[in-house]
Amino acid sequence: MRALTANRLTDGEVVFWKQGQWVERFADAELFAPDDAEAEAAEAHAKNQITLVVEPYLIDLMESEGLWAPVSYRERIRALGPTNLNHGKQEEGGAFVEALLHASGAARSKGRVDLIRRK
Amino acid sequence: MPTRIRLLNGAFALVEDPFTTVDDDTAIPPGDVIISLTRFQAEGERLLAECRKVGVRLESHEEVEALTYDLPRLAVVALVFPKFLDGRAYTYARLLRERFGFKGEVRAVGDVLREEAGYMLRCGFDAFVPADGSTPEDWDRATHRFRHVYQRSVDGRSPAYVERGE
Amino acid sequence: MYQYDTLDKEFLADRSAEFRGQVARRLAGELNEDQFKRLRLMNGLYLQLHAYMLRVAIPYGSLNPTQLRKLAWIARTYDKGYGHFTTRTNLQLHWIKLADAPDIMDHLVSVDMHAIQTSGNCIRNVSADPYAGATAEEIDDPRVWAEAIRQWSTVHPEFTFLARKFKIAVTASPKDRTAAKTHDIGLHLKRARDGSLGFEVMVGGGLGRMPHIAPTIREFLPANRLLSYLEAILRIYNRQGRRDNIHKARIKIVVASLGVEEFARQVEAEWEKIGTAPDLPDTELARIRGAFAPKTFEILPAVSEALEAARAAEPAFARFARNNLKPHKQPGYGIVEVSLKAIGETPGDATSEQMEAVADLAERYGQNDIRVTHEQNLVLPHVKLDDAPAVWKALAAVGLATPNMNLVSDIIACPGLDYCALANARAISVAQNIAAKFADQDRAELVGELKIKISGCINACGHHHVGHIGILGVDKKGEEFYQLTLGGSGAEDAAVGQALGPALPYDRVAGAVDTLVDVYLRERKDGERFLDTFRRTGVAPFKEAVYADAN
Numbered sequence: 001m002r003a004l005t006a007n008r009l010t011d012g013e014v015v016f017w018k019q020g021q022w023v024e025r026f027a028d029a030e031l032f033a034p035d036d037a038e039a040e041a042a043e044a045h046a047k048n049q050i051t052l053v054v055e056p057y058l059i060d061l062m063e064s065e066g067l068w069a070p071v072s073y074r075e076r077i078r079a080l081g082p083t084n085l086n087h088g089k090q091e092e093g094g095a096f097v098e099a100l101l102h103a104s105g106a107a108r109s110k111g112r113v114d115l116i117r118r119k
Numbered sequence: 120m121p122t123r124i125r126l127l128n129g130a131f132a133l134v135e136d137p138f139t140t141v142d143d144d145t146a147i148p149p150g151d152v153i154i155s156l157t158r159f160q161a162e163g164e165r166l167l168a169e170c171r172k173v174g175v176r177l178e179s180h181e182e183v184e185a186l187t188y189d190l191p192r193l194a195v196v197a198l199v200f201p202k203f204l205d206g207r208a209y210t211y212a213r214l215l216r217e218r219f220g221f222k223g224e225v226r227a228v229g230d231v232l233r234e235e236a237g238y239m240l241r242c243g244f245d246a247f248v249p250a251d252g253s254t255p256e257d258w259d260r261a262t263h264r265f266r267h268v269y270q271r272s273v274d275g276r277s278p279a280y281v282e283r284g285e
Numbered sequence: 286m287y288q289y290d291t292l293d294k295e296f297l298a299d300r301s302a303e304f305r306g307q308v309a310r311r312l313a314g315e316l317n318e319d320q321f322k323r324l325r326l327m328n329g330l331y332l333q334l335h336a337y338m339l340r341v342a343i344p345y346g347s348l349n350p351t352q353l354r355k356l357a358w359i360a361r362t363y364d365k366g367y368g369h370f371t372t373r374t375n376l377q378l379h380w381i382k383l384a385d386a387p388d389i390m391d392h393l394v395s396v397d398m399h400a401i402q403t404s405g406n407c408i409r410n411v412s413a414d415p416y417a418g419a420t421a422e423e424i425d426d427p428r429v430w431a432e433a434i435r436q437w438s439t440v441h442p443e444f445t446f447l448a449r450k451f452k453i454a455v456t457a458s459p460k461d462r463t464a465a466k467t468h469d470i471g472l473h474l475k476r477a478r479d480g481s482l483g484f485e486v487m488v489g490g491g492l493g494r495m496p497h498i499a500p501t502i503r504e505f506l507p508a509n510r511l512l513s514y515l516e517a518i519l520r521i522y523n524r525q526g527r528r529d530n531i532h533k534a535r536i537k538i539v540v541a542s543l544g545v546e547e548f549a550r551q552v553e554a555e556w557e558k559i560g561t562a563p564d565l566p567d568t569e570l571a572r573i574r575g576a577f578a579p580k581t582f583e584i585l586p587a588v589s590e591a592l593e594a595a596r597a598a599e600p601a602f603a604r605f606a607r608n609n610l611k612p613h614k615q616p617g618y619g620i621v622e623v624s625l626k627a628i629g630e631t632p633g634d635a636t637s638e639q640m641e642a643v644a645d646l647a648e649r650y651g652q653n654d655i656r657v658t659h660e661q662n663l664v665l666p667h668v669k670l671d672d673a674p675a676v677w678k679a680l681a682a683v684g685l686a687t688p689n690m691n692l693v694s695d696i697i698a699c700p701g702l703d704y705c706a707l708a709n710a711r712a713i714s715v716a717q718n719i720a721a722k723f724a725d726q727d728r729a730e731l732v733g734e735l736k737i738k739i740s741g742c743i744n745a746c747g748h749h750h751v752g753h754i755g756i757l758g759v760d761k762k763g764e765e766f767y768q769l770t771l772g773g774s775g776a777e778d779a780a781v782g783q784a785l786g787p788a789l790p791y792d793r794v795a796g797a798v799d800t801l802v803d804v805y806l807r808e809r810k811d812g813e814r815f816l817d818t819f820r821r822t823g824v825a826p827f828k829e830a831v832y833a834d835a836n
Contacts, residue, residue: 007332007336009311009312009383010312010382010383010384011336011337011382011383011384012332012333012335012336012337012381012382012383013335013336014334014335050314050317050318051312051313051314054318054332055318055332071763072763073702073763073764073765074334074702074708077334077702077703078334078335081335082334082335082703082704082713083703083711083713083714084631084703084713084714084717085631087365088335
């Protein structure tokens with residue numbers, strides 16, 4: 001599956017796309033099937049929302065403990081907060097946060113590669 | 120007729136540009152022209168003999184010293200900013216004014232943005248073809264943003280250490 | 286300490302007003318992100334993983350208590366109550382909102398601070414010896430010259446759009462605490478036989494993808510000709526710095542490709558043409574020098590009875606004094622190093638409460654003077670030895686008395702993948718894991734001076750190339766791996782470290798460092814530091830031990 005993410009313009013908060021809205025929790029993100037063209041449509045739409053978000057891009061997800069987690073380690077840190085202090089999004093706790101914390105076997109880091117290419 | 124922002128007696132104004140900027144593949148039209156350094160080196164003598172005004176467009180990778188001999192005969196040196204980030208033209212402008220004593224127009228062309236107005240003015244540019252649709256008013260505001268400067272430069276402003284002594 | 290006058294203050298106010306206008310245009314959609322990004326970067330505002338990051342400039346690492354308290358207040362009000370001191374002696378705030386940034390900038394301006402030129406391809410915040418004005422080693426106060434450079438480089442009309450960033454350091458001691466030779470320009474103040482001051486000028490150092498130790502291009506530059514000479518170097522660089530390849534854009538590549546002699550020749554030729562116009566008049570130099578006039582010190586005995594009594598009574602204080610109290614030029618005074626490397630904490634981080642505690646101590650015991658070091662610690666440069674026990678107690682109360690200066694747990698680490706948009710791997714937690722292995726202070730002291738430096742990517746903000754042990758985070762198919770280098774140094778004996786072997790996975794790094802230390806303890810001869818032993822033995826015994834472990 002895939003999700004659409006960005007940073008919110010006004011405060012830089014990590015946000016995820018959910019049916020035309022931007023939400024703060026990864027657990028609330030809309031999931032797109034790998035071949036779902038809606039994902040690209042949402043990304044294109046988001047790129048025009050220049051007063052709402054910065055640099056929207058799609059990330060790949062993988063299954064972890066029956067839930068979805070970003071494939072790349074970087075995206076997990078974005079979804080959770082920094083690992084040195086427990087004061088990012090992970091502060092809230094819950095099943096999704098636990099699943100992300102335990103997700104292992106980080107594989108491809110497509111999220112970051114895309115972002116770097118975009119700069 | 121195209122225009123450019125001109126600094127005249129300390130004021131910015133949008134004025135008509137009597138010069139035609141000609142690329143290397145186009146036949147030279149009558150009247151005043153701005154041409155590349157390469158073309159100037161090949162055809163400059165002939166054009167100047169025709170009693171028209173000639174300007175040279177200098178790319179950021181070209182050496183400003185290539186112009187020193189001809190400067191007294193040039194009306195314009197147009198310094199190209201291929202990207203605003205490429206700051207070589209600031210050095211060329213300063214050298215044209217401070218070292219080679221060029222009195223003609225030093226024009227900023229290319230990726231020319233109002234945010235850089237202050238830097239350009241301080242380095243000796245006096246004509247600007249902005250890429251961001253900015254107006255003479257924008258340029259006037261941008262160049263008066265700072266009440267003080269810290270270095271001597273072409274514009275003759277007193278740096279902080281001189282102001283302090285006054 | 287230099288006090289900003291009306292001109293400096295008005296300049297900062299104008300800059301802040303300009304920034305406020307730019308943010309407003311961005312929020313209103315008049316500027317898109319591409320157009321805005323470079324403007325916010327010119328004011329040290331980055332967009333990182335979780336939020337905006339504001340990098341506040343701390344010119345030559347010098348702070349007064351009012352400034353540090355304001356930073357603490359900003360961190361508490363607009364951030365999550367802490368800040369991160371960097372290897373450029375700046376302070377990064379990692380949880381900033383764009384909408385708050387103009388107000389934060391105004392608050393900074395109210396205490397003569399700003400974020401000008403903490404990013405972008407310009408002359409960055411100038412650094413100087415954190416012991417300036419306090420150490421007996423120095424022949425003159427390097428801050429005088431650092432302040433001259435600060436002013437000269439601020440919104441320089443010609444040199445704000447260079448091929449790449451540009452860093453300058455000034456030191457005046459034989460012992461280099463600025464990593465001068467890793468800078469684009471390193472300036473080492475010297476005194477000639479006739480008593481006149483001058484600089485040894487080193488150009489073309491730098492870390493990053495291609496590390497270089499700066500060669501000397503001039504042995505002695507008359508000090509009052511500094512700015513014209515800098516102008517000549519910068520002009521050569523602005524013209525010849527490569528703009529076609531970001532990885533080859535630093536001045537080190539110009540110096541290396543021209544050769545040191547030819548580069549020096551071009552600089553001298555340009556300098557001759559420039560003349561003296563950019564140089565400061567003697568009156569202005571005298572004005573700046575006056576601001577750094579020596580503090581008034583009491584006449585005290587060299588040995589403090591109070592200190593010796595506390596040393597005898599409190600083993601913990603004795604340990605602190607042994608490691609964190611350094612000699613001062615004035616009898617009866619000492620330089621107190623405040624470690625931001627408590628075991629298990631984030632290197633370089635300080636909470637608002639800790640910043641306020643240090644500000645209080647500087648006010649009460651430290652002549653209102655605080656320094657930031659490139660090794661991410663703080664310094665109280667002028668403390669009476671009699672007061673050292675009280676300072677220690679107050680530091681300990683806020684977790685700032687870790688007695689580990691220059692020891693194995695005094696680790697440099699960049700923010701890495703936990704915060705930074707450029708990082709490939711984490712650096713902070715690697716530092717935490719290593720420090721945990723050396724939590725036993727007796728063992729750490731037994732090991733002695735050992736500088737570990739960790740970067741989360743090849744940009745090398747963590748100076749890994751010049752660590753006695755350097756650690757570089759790399760990405761291998763989405764997983765964090767770490768390349769170790771040995772034998773680097775950022776000090777006067779500067780050298781680039783040598784690769785140990787294949788990169789190690791995250792969970793093997795701390796163990797590998799432990800092994801390296803064991804090899805050193807086994808191999809070392811009388812008085813040798815880790816670095817000395819490595820230089821004598823070469824990489825072989827270390828390599829063998831680490832990779833034997835792997836099998």
